[in-house]
Amino acid sequence: MMKKCILILNGPNLNMLGSREPEFYGDQTLGDIEKICADQASKLGLSIDFRNSNSEGELVDWIQQSKNNHVAIILNAGAYTHTSIAILDALRTTNLPIVEVHLSNIFQREEYRHVSFVSQVADGVICGFGSQGYKLAIDATAKLIS
Amino acid sequence: MMKKCILILNGPNLNMLGSREPEFYGDQTLGDIEKICADQASKLGLSIDFRNSNSEGELVDWIQQSKNNHVAIILNAGAYTHTSIAILDALRTTNLPIVEVHLSNIFQREEYRHVSFVSQVADGVICGFGSQGYKLAIDATAKLIS
Amino acid sequence: MMKKCILILNGPNLNMLGSREPEFYGDQTLGDIEKICADQASKLGLSIDFRNSNSEGELVDWIQQSKNNHVAIILNAGAYTHTSIAILDALRTTNLPIVEVHLSNIFQREEYRHVSFVSQVADGVICGFGSQGYKLAIDATAKLIS
Amino acid sequence: MMKKCILILNGPNLNMLGSREPEFYGDQTLGDIEKICADQASKLGLSIDFRNSNSEGELVDWIQQSKNNHVAIILNAGAYTHTSIAILDALRTTNLPIVEVHLSNIFQREEYRHVSFVSQVADGVICGFGSQGYKLAIDATAKLIS
Amino acid sequence: MMKKCILILNGPNLNMLGSREPEFYGDQTLGDIEKICADQASKLGLSIDFRNSNSEGELVDWIQQSKNNHVAIILNAGAYTHTSIAILDALRTTNLPIVEVHLSNIFQREEYRHVSFVSQVADGVICGFGSQGYKLAIDATAKLIS
Amino acid sequence: MMKKCILILNGPNLNMLGSREPEFYGDQTLGDIEKICADQASKLGLSIDFRNSNSEGELVDWIQQSKNNHVAIILNAGAYTHTSIAILDALRTTNLPIVEVHLSNIFQREEYRHVSFVSQVADGVICGFGSQGYKLAIDATAKLIS
Amino acid sequence: MMKKCILILNGPNLNMLGSREPEFYGDQTLGDIEKICADQASKLGLSIDFRNSNSEGELVDWIQQSKNNHVAIILNAGAYTHTSIAILDALRTTNLPIVEVHLSNIFQREEYRHVSFVSQVADGVICGFGSQGYKLAIDATAKLIS
Amino acid sequence: MMKKCILILNGPNLNMLGSREPEFYGDQTLGDIEKICADQASKLGLSIDFRNSNSEGELVDWIQQSKNNHVAIILNAGAYTHTSIAILDALRTTNLPIVEVHLSNIFQREEYRHVSFVSQVADGVICGFGSQGYKLAIDATAKLIS
Amino acid sequence: MMKKCILILNGPNLNMLGSREPEFYGDQTLGDIEKICADQASKLGLSIDFRNSNSEGELVDWIQQSKNNHVAIILNAGAYTHTSIAILDALRTTNLPIVEVHLSNIFQREEYRHVSFVSQVADGVICGFGSQGYKLAIDATAKLIS
């Protein structure tokens, strides 16, 4: 039997993790985080579909397609968190549980990062815990879909 | 002789019509709307070029290319209505009549949907009439190009 | 059998059409527009009750009285669009379909014309198409009451 | 000897009470409220002059004329509460005690109903108690003029 | 030969002059001011048509009708100065010179009296000189129409 | 049989009544007001539990405990009216009728006193009538619980 | 006997009149205006002390010194109107009548020209009448000191 | 050997959990949550010191005292989250890891709940997961102190 | 004969001085400051009553009680400076001279520390001089009560 699959989406510049502003984001790469997620999901009897894109439109596409193939969405929309009503609308087209994650504590950064369109539709938000935030998000998701 | 062709552009998440928040958008699909538009255009001796995209950049591309092939633009830019200066600038590069359409009455929704960059350059705006709004937009366009 | 009647209300200064700021409003008079409306309504098997007033209170009176005699309201509240909570409240006392019309695209004019109290309760909004906007409004209304 | 008379003014749309948005305003008519007021005034040895108008100008007229004929004003200015500096100025031309009444708790409604020009000059404000608010206002007025 | 006639309009509560807040408005009545205006106009070979109303709609009516009968408008719109887009629009329908007058210096009063819709279309503004302001306005008008 | 009991809470500095800023609050003491309340409640077959505290936390405690012992709350939260979300949340934990009272007309005082968190949950508001406001509040409460 | 003398102060860039932005300021020079003022003052039995400076500090100096030598101040502070609290404070150190003049109607120009520190202390304001505004200001001043 | 102890603080009205607005907070009591925390901490070799208070000052006291006895703070400051600079300052006096928890997703509630003073100093934030949020917070804390 | 006594109140987290954010507050303890104050008061023939509390309500209590026992108040309200209308109101109930002190220059810190409710009623403000600010405050107070 196939394991239930969580769609984990990463927005712009998250592919640069490890080199980008390590004081906010730490030195782990996105590949490291994917591995953490896969391991944690596996422990909970789940699988993951881990993707990243710099394109707002592609993220919207993927969210729209999640409906039939996934049981939940974990979303770190990066900079689009603060500007994309399109992603918000896409999330509204699904009925899946949604968990918002940020590596850094966005509330300690620039004013324009304090507002999240994703938060308006996410079940819950986890931010500031670096890569561990993804692990917590998988735990939270497992609970939401149980 | 070829019929004059109206470019009808649909922005992000409009491809999800029918399933997405029916209290705002009704239960018709985008395919249904395309058919309504084709029928109405045909009655008026016009043809349509009906497209949709989740990508801001692709919408900009299409608007730029409209110049030589179309006689007018009907635009439902979805969420990009409220955030895209790039689409506004693209519209400014054409000299075509522009009609802005929204399925729902955007002024009865969230504050951030009350502002439209498209309105700054559209000849007219039609919103709140669901799929019929497209039919009205074609009538309006026919008049504008006559 | 009496035809169903649409109440069409025109707010302050619309009686000056033809002479007033033609760059925004065109050179048709309000009488011309009434004729356009009557013709279009007639085509759709409807009649119209076309009025105008410079007085906020009189517009409120007429809206209150619409309840028993009309099947829908088409409203171009002119300057009161942007300032009259009294008209908004009057519209709320009816259960009729309401279509908001403006001759010019109010979103391309002064900041204080970008906000509409009428939009908070109108089923739909049509603006920027000059006198044709009234014709479209009648079409839209016919659909709403069908 | 003539009883002292309180001028009780009701602004736009209050004549629609009973049918208008009963979740805010209850199902009593303005006639019912007039009766409550007359009864309560009578108990306190006072008479009332109970009027309503949809016209800002007429309300201003009545307030100006109150000076010689009345001992106090109870005012439910309806929508004009939030927009009319003219009514505020008229109230300032009298030296009568002024009591502001609202049927609903205006602070739980739309943002634009949270501001009252009347409050700037009223001795006191009573809101949220439906028709009973008028009865309380008469009690309060009786005390103010004693 | 008929003398050229200036329309002098006075908005809400100006009929109460003499009793209303004398610290702002002095103790002259509106009748006194009419006499001052008639005298000054006469000296300059002009006549006046001096009116006042508490009704926004009536002021709009009068402004619309000024076109054919008057050579200029002097306007003290009272409280409507700060709230009436309808009066602004009416003024725009005329091509007459417009002089805005206020008895008090509105910039030393409440914040909401610092904004004037009339100023957007008036040729000039005179405020703070009490009844003498009308005399200055007639001088200014005489110059504007010469 | 025990009389139904209304919890009457008074916030910070109300214990100083009589000496504190008499131009806003009059010269009655809080003891005087308690007596007025007890008398009026008694006339209506009710009893009162009259308390005051300078501590936000203690007011929260008392509101939480009201549930089982009281039939309604009359609250003059003083300065906490304008700053305490904690009191608002406490009020939301009860299902009791809530009447908000202020001695002065808070809308004629400093800007920061124009906003009330209590109003968001109170059934009604009475302000500006000095100690008589409490009497009116008891009348209003008696009606609400009847 | 010496004539009473009015201090007439002109702020930055008014010395450029005639060449500077004639659409706002007309083609008269400051010398022309001085002559108009001298003539009008003379007619009224007054003299003038007419100065201009580009320096905020020098304007402050002159205002401070006005006390003993002048009977009133007419001030066109130019750009400093909108930015100089120092000039406002200087004006407050005199007890002389103060008349504020502007050649253009500042309320029809950029937003930052809508605020005047001078207005907070001026007896009256005259704007939009070009050089005639100075003549009116002298008339107004003559009345104020009479 | 004593287990390392996490201080878990709960602000105003959290003691009412189970009865208070269950649509936001669920039906578990604070006692249930304490048990969840104790169990999870125990699994991770940690102990907890679980407290709640309606008093801002008492919460400040407890945070100040945490320094010597605890290894980290988990804080659900309730309504004080949005208003208390005192709690923020107290948190700054410790050098302990701080995790902010909210049962509901505060970004989907009233505007005034969107701002958190606690977030300015917390290492991370978890909100919207109900009682499970505390469990995740303990996991996050265990990682932070490891 | 008893020396005149100054009430010196210290708000939340000032008890942590010496360990808390030394870049803002220096390394002296509150005990050190009390000694400085006692010495300086003694030199001027005055005594002090030096207290601190983390509780807004307790600070309000102490201010209310100051009336009979003290000749002046020196207040460092800490975080409550920026949020407490209750303390402001309490200060208004006394007629004592009030001196506001802050260790750091609050205008160089976060935006929300730039506003002080205490400043609205304090005779004077001293900030940025660390513990010496208390000494200056005592000097200033001595002068105010002399």
Next chain:
Amino acid sequence: MMKKCILILNGPNLNMLGSREPEFYGDQTLGDIEKICADQASKLGLSIDFRNSNSEGELVDWIQQSKNNHVAIILNAGAYTHTSIAILDALRTTNLPIVEVHLSNIFQREEYRHVSFVSQVADGVICGFGSQGYKLAIDATAKLIS
């Protein structure tokens, strides 16, 4: 030996140069500008990699890839200048010198073009000089990398 290469990126609608709003942008095409850049770079011993895209995501991609292949970035982000935090974040992932260019003086256009996310990370900004701005940018860049 390979010449050092500058990445020159052009955002949405810059491909339309020559036809688009010539009053702001002149009549040169983007091809003309590329030639100007190549010539100037060549004079300075540098090469260029000149690209344009309507897609925010593609611009982000190119910026991320610049790290290894280029010595500096010259960026005219067009409309994305004012809306794209994603591009800002991408720029932060490089350590290259960044020069921001605009053809028009953005500060003389619409309010929403006055804010630039790019400016937050650019070494310098050049705007208003049309195509010459690119030439100046290359000079500036040559200096920055020397």
Next chain:
Amino acid sequence: MMKKCILILNGPNLNMLGSREPEFYGDQTLGDIEKICADQASKLGLSIDFRNSNSEGELVDWIQQSKNNHVAIILNAGAYTHTSIAILDALRTTNLPIVEVHLSNIFQREEYRHVSFVSQVADGVICGFGSQGYKLAIDATAKLIS
């Protein structure tokens, strides 16, 4: 040996002290204050260089020159406090201790006097104590330079 010298600068209109708005500034002249300063400095083994100017530029000049001749600056910039970034920048060019003084409590006056550019760079601020504030400032300065 020469005494260390403090530069004491006084901004616009402070030369009018004694006559200017005595309710804010008292009846002492600037000469009186200079004497107070000289006496106090002398007691502390210091000398003063006491100047005043109405010119922003001259104040900037003097601050720039202070570097080599003075040990500290005491600055009462008067109205320039609230508007002069030039003075702020000049202060930043020195490394001297800076004490900001105001005679009145600026926080109890007009809104535009609540912001101080000087405060952004001053070590400390003293306001509201009249001429004694200068004496306190000298004490504070003596401590800062010790």
Next chain:
Amino acid sequence: MMKKCILILNGPNLNMLGSREPEFYGDQTLGDIEKICADQASKLGLSIDFRNSNSEGELVDWIQQSKNNHVAIILNAGAYTHTSIAILDALRTTNLPIVEVHLSNIFQREEYRHVSFVSQVADGVICGFGSQGYKLAIDATAKLIS
């Protein structure tokens, strides 16, 4: 034949270059920059008139006088950039090309340095390139006047 001369104006505190905040402005003196400018102008067959002043009025004077003697203005108005409408107005009296220069990138500094009155009238803006910015400005100017 005389070379065409560019007026290069430097505002307040630029004379302090080299010592003032080198992290923003570098360690070159204004004399160094003058030399760079003279050299670059000379290469292009131009001369310069290089001045600096701390006085807003003097800068206004110089700009006014530029008309007859110079072919263009390069302006670094320093702090007056952000506050001086007088300088903006002076620039409007000339018809010369205007280039605005700033040594630092003003958009990365304090909020109040993000707004430039000079930008409203400058042909172009160059900022962030230190002294090289002046060199670029001369190149840009040479092009503008060619």
